[in-house]
Amino acid sequence: MNLAKNYLSRYGILIALLVICIILSIATPYFFTAQNLIIVLRQVSINGILAIGVTFVIIAGGIDLSLGSVVALTGVIAASFAHPGMYPVIVPVMLALLSGALIGAINGLTITLGKVAPFIVTLGMMTIARGLALVLSNGRPVTNLSPSFNFIGGGDVLYIPVPILLFVLVILISSVILKYTRIGRYIYAVGGNENAAKASGIRVARVKLFAYIMCSGLAALAGIVLASRITTGQPNAGIAYELDAIAAVVIGGTSLLGGRGSIAGTVIGVLIIGVINNGLDLLNVSSYYQQIIKGVIIVGAVLLDRKNAR
């Protein structure tokens, strides 16, 4: 009994994911097919990349609300340099990633040097980045993109869609950073107790800066994938994406107070949201009800986590 309880608290979210999958497999024959599972993975890869980015920030004790706008801005930037015959595909990709990193650096520096609360700074950045996306695109979608750029979001390698491969790559690299590198360890320390981290000789500002750059940089990657997938740099894309990303992180057991959490948890959180969206679609549940169900699951997951923690 005790052992079962132990397992439940440790793998509770994973078990929840499996249970949801089993229920959906029984409810609809279309769910558990290779084709559908690939669709689910492709659908979640953008939210997945965003959620992993914001995991860094949340473990470090911060928050980032500007993700959705950064997705739009970097998508527009990438698209603007990705017209056919313009530049090799690496140019729009690098420009978008660098813009993302720059936004992260501005967020991080304002938070650390300016000592402004992350909530406020990134709330401001949310509208600034959105405004920039609209300015750069004149408020119109940027279309007519090169086939090589469109390959990023729409292509397959060995039958696997490229966004899924990118998502997996991001999972691997991020897990390694958090688990096996010094900066990863410092992120946990800073989020757990900033004063103790400082007294241990850790340069707290640098660690936070890294987390915000990582977060916005990954948002830029998501922006590139999205623009490529819809073959358009859409200045109105990505609205409220940050909330889905934060929801996945929270479902995955990462504490909003900082210092605790994992990439594995976030990935499971992302999958839970993705599988439920997909399953409800297959079951023809109205999207109005889907929103209600998603909200209940977010709060329910955290409630369960709380109960187990006690």
Next chain:
Amino acid sequence: MDSNFLLSVEGVSKSFPGVKALDNVQLNIEKGKVHALMGENGAGKSTLMKILIGMLQPDSGKIIFKGEQVRFSAVHEAIAAGFSMIHQELLPFPELTVAENIFMGREPVYGWSGWINRKKLYADAKALMNKLGVTISVNRLMKTLSVAEMQMVEIAKAIVNKAEVIIMDEPTSAISGREVDILFNIIHDLKKEGIAIIYISHKMDEIFKIADTISVMRDGEYIGTYPAASLNNQQLINLIVGRELNTVFEKRAANPGAPLLSVQNLCGKNFADISFEVRQGEILGIAGLMGAGRTEIVQAIFGIDNISSGIIKVKGREIKIACPGDAIHNSIGLISEDRKLTGLVLSSSVKHNITLAALKKTSPGIFLDLEKEKKLADDQVRKFNIKTPSSNQVVNYLSGGNQQKVVIAKVLLNDPDIIIFDEPTRGIDIGAKTEIYKMITELAGKGKAIIMISSELIEVLGLSDRILVVRKGRISKELNKEEATQEVIMEYAME
């Protein structure tokens, strides 16, 4: 069962995952008496008190209050029944006034309207403070009060709640001299009114001054109850630790070598014109009242606070310290005053805490050497006798004394030559204290230069080769071992 007792705890047990915190514990409390509850950290005192006040529920056993069995499922039920607890870490409402704090949850109102009768609130609060003999204006905001004053307010709150049992958890851990006297006077008055007081403290002299009865707990078990007059200091210590513990301070021949750290005319926030040096193999004690600037001085040397002017030399070479990283790099280590605030990442494991300050040294590349880290951490756990199921245990679950050992293990993993201990034994039990004294003495024996700050004069006197007394941010006197006594130190410390 004796019905004379106001409160009886019978056979109470409580387990947490992996630990039996209380095992068949009993306790009998009389009206109008001060009942001291003694035991090392982790002995189960706090758990028992949390059960009495309704924060925790026992797994088994009975609590009998005024002849009836009670069971509190929440704190407000315990308060309504006549229990009150003054926590070691006070929980005030800083933005409200003293009067509002005292009457929190019991505000006088006009009829059924819920409208607060402010006039009566302040008048009643004032009358109560007068009765207690406390001269704190009830109009002041709570955040402007000193810790001692806040404690008085907490006691007033307990009286307003018509408490018949008041639990005081280390009420003197953050107050000194005169304030302790005021507290004890109030306790005497409370006794006269028939209020029972359960008093938890690690300070022996206090216990013998204030307690009528002493109960001892050890490792979650009830050891016994004794009239305070029937025990002496040594007997009580032996009961608490369960073994003979005679020489707390080891005698040692100090043989100081070359100066390792010297500061000249150091100025900063809350201190000025500080000059001193510490030699190899020497223990330099810093004494002074709380708030005299002791902590600020060492925090500035360690790079946590800024220095406005002055020179710091390590091994004769002038250095610049802009952040703790610089200090660590120059072989300085600081065991800080508040382990929860600046010492530990409570949400992380013992292992990760121990290695946190040394990662740069042990894993100079990008990647961590996890095997080496585990080995280093496990070695430190053994070396410092840290009681934990494994080095993967989250630090938050350890007792205070073991948490403090984790902080020390962390700082010493860098093998610093200059080690600053700021209140290294605050809030930890006598067993762990003795271990820490031994550790400090050994470090000095190995040629480390040590600075030790403590509010407990016995500690400063017992360990130091030389003592600096700090008053209002300045060094008021330097004393060598022979001339230092409690009286002399207090003379230079008092304002």
